[in-house]
Amino acid sequence: MTYSDRKARLPGTLYIQGSWVHARSDLKFTVRDPATLDVFGECSDGDAIRAREASVAAASAFPAWSETPAEVRASFILQLAQLLERDAEFFRDLLVSESGKPRREAAGEVASSIAFLRWNAQQARHRLGRTLSSPQTDIQMWTVKRPLGVVAAITPWNYPLNTLCRKIAPSLATGCTLVVKPAPETPFSAVELLRRAEEVGFPPGVLNLVTTSRAAEAVQVWLDDPHVRKITFTGSTEVGKSLFRGSAKTMKRISLELGGHxxxxxxxxxxxxxxxxxxxxxxxxxxxxxxxxxxxxxxxxxxxxxxxxxxxxxxxxxxxxxxxxxxxxxxxxxxxxxxxxxxxxxxxxxxxxxxxxxxxxxxxxxxxxxxxxxxxxxxxxxxxxxxxxxxxxxxxxxxxxxxxxxxxxxxxxxxxxxxxxxxxxxxxxxxxxxxxxxxxxxxxxxxxxxxxxxQLPFGGFKDSGIGKENGLEGIDEYLNIKSAVLKISDAS
Missing domain, CATH: 3.40.309.10 (Aldehyde Dehydrogenase; Chain A, domain 2)
Structure with missing residues (x-):
């Protein structure tokens, strides 16, 4: 059974500014079932222009989303988790056909994805700074946490749904907006999750998706774009090092979950x-x-x-x-x-x-x-x-x-x-x-x-990466910490 047979009835698989669109010139790439090698489906093959449109949409949506009350952001994420739970069997079967993993492992990936969404939704309500002790009675000091801005999330093929939820959940919870690029081997998990996000009613531009077989072309746009303030990537050490070098031009925050041994x-x-x-x-x-x-x-x-x-x-x-x-x-x-x-x-x-x-x-x-x-x-x-x-x-x-x-x-x-x-x-x-x-x-x-x-921070040392995902430490990866000092004057 192909992806089209299962569900898809979309103009295209690029989701930008709240609309599903084709790639320019209607270019597509094929996705194969690893077990049979048969064509499972076709995806719109986005390019640099579509990638730029996606980051522009995310940047335009950021001011309003970052000021949306935390309770409202949490509600959006929880609704997304509910829809994923509602359609758990569909996503399980999709993961089997896309990635080849056994059904019980695919079911486990869906369940863990729901758990990551729900945990981060809870944390949206607790984006707290700290009040610090002061050496002077007329000085008060504290910290304020503010969302970074636009996040570019680049996900791998082996856990396409789980890694996506682990990246979008803290981004959305903290008030960031996103551009997402899934692996070309397994793009439909991301497409279907974004369809559920559309059903929830996320504001246009908060979540954007670029499916592409030309990863370097799309990602370079986001590396060069000063509005994209963070790159979060799961994949090979070689690609991670390239992203690390490329992010320096615009001094982006970067999280890299890379290879292991x-x-x-x-x-x-x-x-x-x-x-x-x-x-x-x-x-x-x-x-x-x-x-x-x-x-x-x-x-x-x-x-x-x-x-x-x-x-x-x-x-x-x-x-x-x-x-x-x-x-x-x-x-x-x-x-x-x-x-x-x-x-x-x-x-x-x-x-x-x-x-x-x-x-x-x-x-x-x-x-x-x-x-x-x-x-x-x-x-x-x-x-x-x-x-x-x-x-x-x-x-x-x-x-x-x-x-x-x-x-x-x-x-x-x-x-x-x-x-x-x-x-x-x-x-x-x-x-x-x-x-x-x-x-x-x-x-x-x-x-x-x-x-x-x-709830447990996860990330590697040495060639296995930089930064943390999950836990409170993972949430802080999507926040700027601002220090505030207030001198209190005597009332006149």
Whole structure:
């Protein structure tokens, strides 16, 4: 079933100043279902002129929206959450067809998106500054928080709905207006969310959408536009660094959630079976195409065989199939380039001495499932010089290495250029606190791999990004903090 069969009846998929419009010259690009490789739908292919129109619309809407009472802004966001909840099954099925993820994972993405909208709506009412103590009785000091202005939100294909809600919710809550550019692989989640925003009745220009296959062209417009005061991007480290350089010209605020290479440290005092469950669930979620998934497992040599056996058993039980099959555990890779990257990392590791414990091959399914399916794979004996140990694979490939001391484990975990998320399994409370202090990552999960929550700040160190999303710290990324000093004169 195509996107058009499901719902779309739009003049175009660009949403600017409260209207749906075509791209100029009616240019379009195609979107394919990763499981079947069939054309799922067509999107309007926006250009620099449409991108400019979108940022102009957002800038014109900003003064009124920024002065809209917080209760009213919160009501708009809550209504959007209600419509997303009303249409949860539609969005679930859309995510399966766009991104290839299994149905239960898609359902989870919808649920988490609703949670992010609702939490940020609550925070819209609490944009508080601080009253500060003064060294003089005739001086009062306080801070005031004001919205930045126009925000450009650039979202990835792997979690197209969740990442969009994580960006638009705090923007809208704080009084910012937006231009949005979704990934060309998965644009329809954004299109449909904006349709719900239109149904809610957001004022024209508050939310604007540019679908395009020419990302650099559109984004350059926003980098150059002084009215765009913030860039928020989730995606690759390479693109993030380019945006960081480009934002300097107009001194924009920038938030970058970039690549990850998450280590998992499993100690002999930890729960080995629980660790195996969590590692497999994390690594093979969305076929390993997540920035927070476990990639490198380091296990105490005293329990290495036990963990290897537990992981192997669970991995071999995973079902690879079309995400529309309710029994699917692992869906397809997004495209051929993703398949090539996984294959090259595997070949490199095997050539340098890694041993294959499970998987390692493409999965050929019956028609119409012609996509790039790959077996969940476990490699033993991984070494630091292997590409899979230094580069983000973004696929269903897991490595297993052993360590003899805690210090060695921490050193290996910190040895890449990434610093997004790390995990550890231990029942030693003192060790847990040491790991939290010494692992150089933005988030550390102890005895769990569930680490993304609306109220918890999230963001990476080193090549994994700048700034925070989520939590009060994430909201502050969309605010300017103004300091005020008042001298009180004696009444005359």
């Amino acid at each position: 998450a280590p998992v440290l499993v100690f002999r005092d930890g729960d080995i079976e629980a660790a195996a469950d969590a590692i497999v669930a994390s690594r093979f979620r969305h076929a390993g195409q997540t920035c927070v998934c476990a990639q490198r497992v380091y296990v105490d040599e005293g329990v290495a065989d036990e963990l290897a056996s537990s992981l192997t058993k669970r991995i071999k039980e995973l079902r690879v199939s079309n995400g529309n099959d309710p029994n699917t555990d692992v869906g397809p890779l997004i495209n051929e380039a993703a398949f090539a990257r996984v294959t090259s990392h595997l070949v490199d590791a095997l050539s340098k001495g890694a041993r294959l414990r499970a998987g390692g091959s493409r999965v050929d399914l019956a028609d119409p499932n012609r996509g790039f399916f790959f077996e969940p794979t476990l490699l033993e004996g991984a070494k630091p010089e292997m590409r899979v140990m230094q580069e983000e694979t973004f696929g269903p490939l897991l490595t297993l290495s052993s360590f003899s001391t805690e210090e060695e484990a921490i050193s290996e975990a910190n040895s890449t250029s990434y610093g997004l998320v790390a995990y550890a399994f231990t029942n030693n409370l003192s060790r847990a606190h040491r790991l939290i202090e010494e692992l150089n990552f933005g988030t550390v999960g102890i005895n769990t791999t569930q680490i993304v929550w609306p």
